[in-house]
Amino acid sequence: MTSDSRIGPIALPETRARRVIEQLLEGSGVALNGQAPQDLRVHHPDFFSRVLRQGTLGLGEAYMDGWWDCDRIDEMACRLLRHGLGERAHTPSERLRYRLQSGLFNLQSKARAHIVGEAHYDLGNDLFERMLDPTMCYSCGYWKEARTLHEAQRAKLELACRKLELEPGLRVLDIGCGWGSFAEHAARHHGVEVTGITISREQAELARERCRDLAVTIELKDYRDLSGRYDRIVSIGMFEHVGHRNYPTYFRTVSEHLMPEGLFLLHTIGSNRSEISADPWVNRYIFPNGVLPSAMHVARASEPHLLLEDWQNFGPDYDPTLMAWLTNFDARWHEVAPRYNERTRRMFRYYLSVCAGAFRARDLQLWQLVFSRQRQGRYDAPR
Structure with a gap:
């Protein structure tokens, strides 16, 4: 008893x-x-x-x-x-x-922009090279006609190039260029000159190596420090780090650096709801200070600066993209395991799996938007 x-x-x-x-x-x-x-x-x-x-x-x-x-x-x-x-x-x-x-602080201020780069993107190129496909795209693939991750990523890059109506000789700015996937594809296959910016030292180093024989310049720079004007601007998988307090600055900056007849393509994960929130686990372990925009956030912030030409949602394609990354991660983890630990392995498995489930449930979206400044005539977006 x-x-x-x-x-x-x-x-x-x-x-x-x-x-x-x-x-x-x-x-x-x-x-x-x-x-x-x-x-x-x-x-x-x-x-x-x-x-x-x-x-x-x-x-x-x-x-x-x-x-x-x-x-x-x-x-x-x-x-x-x-x-x-x-x-x-x-x-x-x-x-x-x-x-x-x-509410009290700008969590994505210029002084804090480096945090996510150091915490996630600088974790180790060796790990991401094994998880991603050869394009080193770390964003949603386009699976409309693709059968493999590599085909889906190349299709996504080509879709963005076609939407931007790239032609040889155009000057292109890539905001948040990552490991240079879009810059390499656009310069090699469309003959454009690309300036890519990133806040990750590891990404910049590998991007420069991947694009060393092309008309590509990679700079370690925040988007708020830009100079010059460009015929086209693209931003793939970076807007999630901008933060709601900086959306007006972001779109104003794009408009200021885009030529009058230019086009801007924005590729971003989107939230179904407009409340300002972040998953605490993702915020702590994966993307510090990240926040997902809603359709209303994007529309309100862009309206004073740019004309919306096209809005495409292929959120369901992020599910197979993430599952393919998980398959690669599991298959090649043993190659990098000595550099990391079991907690890191479980962290990445959890992150990739939970995100795949969220897109499968349609709790998250993936948007590609095309904007212009003062385009004359009709714009028809390819699919």
């Missing part, structure tokens, strides 16, 4: 926490310690209270710590989001904290 009395008060809160989690999962198609690929296998008794206390941050960190496993995290995430648990997974305190931070 005495022994049972000691165990009871300690075990009861965890029992209650487990019951709450089980109730939340009811009807989602995800079970605790089940046999289906999307079911969670819990290894640590404190998992339940940690998740209830910390929401998505606790769920992600618990996976990194080995407290639970799942054969198909992507399908688990998809089912939970379709079940409506996306909003309920964020705790009130975390929402309030982010709103206060983003």
Whole structure:
């Protein structure tokens, strides 16, 4: 009786926490310690209270710590989001904290722009070279007619070039050029001169190497420090780091550096909702200070500066893109494992899987927009 009395008060809160989690999962198609690929296998008794206390941050960190496993995290995430648990997974305190931070401070100011570069993009070119395809595109591929990741990425690059109506001799600015994927493709196949800018030293170094025989210049520079004017401007997978307080500055800067008859292509992940928020786990471990724009954010900020010519959504294509990256990551992890640790491996697996599930659930979108300044005549966007 005495022994049972000691165990009871300690075990009861965890029992209650487990019951709450089980109730939340009811009807989602995800079970605790089940046999289906999307079911969670819990290894640590404190998992339940940690998740209830910390929401998505606790769920992600618990996976990194080995407290639970799942054969198909992507399908688990998809089912939970379709079940409506996306909003309920964020705790009130975390929402309030982010709103206060983003309201009082410019989290994406020029002085802070380097943070995401150092935390994520500078993690190691060796890791990204094994995860990505030979183009080194770290953004959504275009799978309309593609069968492989490489075909999808080349199709995405060519689609952007066609939308920009590239011709030999045009001067092109690539804002957030990454490892030089668009710059290399546009210069090699369309004969244009490209200036690419990035805030990542590792990206700049590899981009210069990849484009060394082409009319490409890679600069370590923030978009707010630009000079000169360009016939075309492109930005693929960078706008997610701009931040809502800087959207007007961003579009004004593009307009100021775009020639009167020029075109601007923006390729960005988009949010279904206009609230200013960020997933706390992604914000801490993957993309610090990142925030996704809504359609309203983009329209309001761009309207005073540019004319919207075309808006295409191929968000579902990010699902196979992320799953292909995960396949590459798993297949070649052993080649870089000595440089990293098991927690990093689980972090990347969780990140790629959860994001794939979010796009599969249509909780996130992928937009390509084309703008002009004062175009004369009709614009027909290729598909």
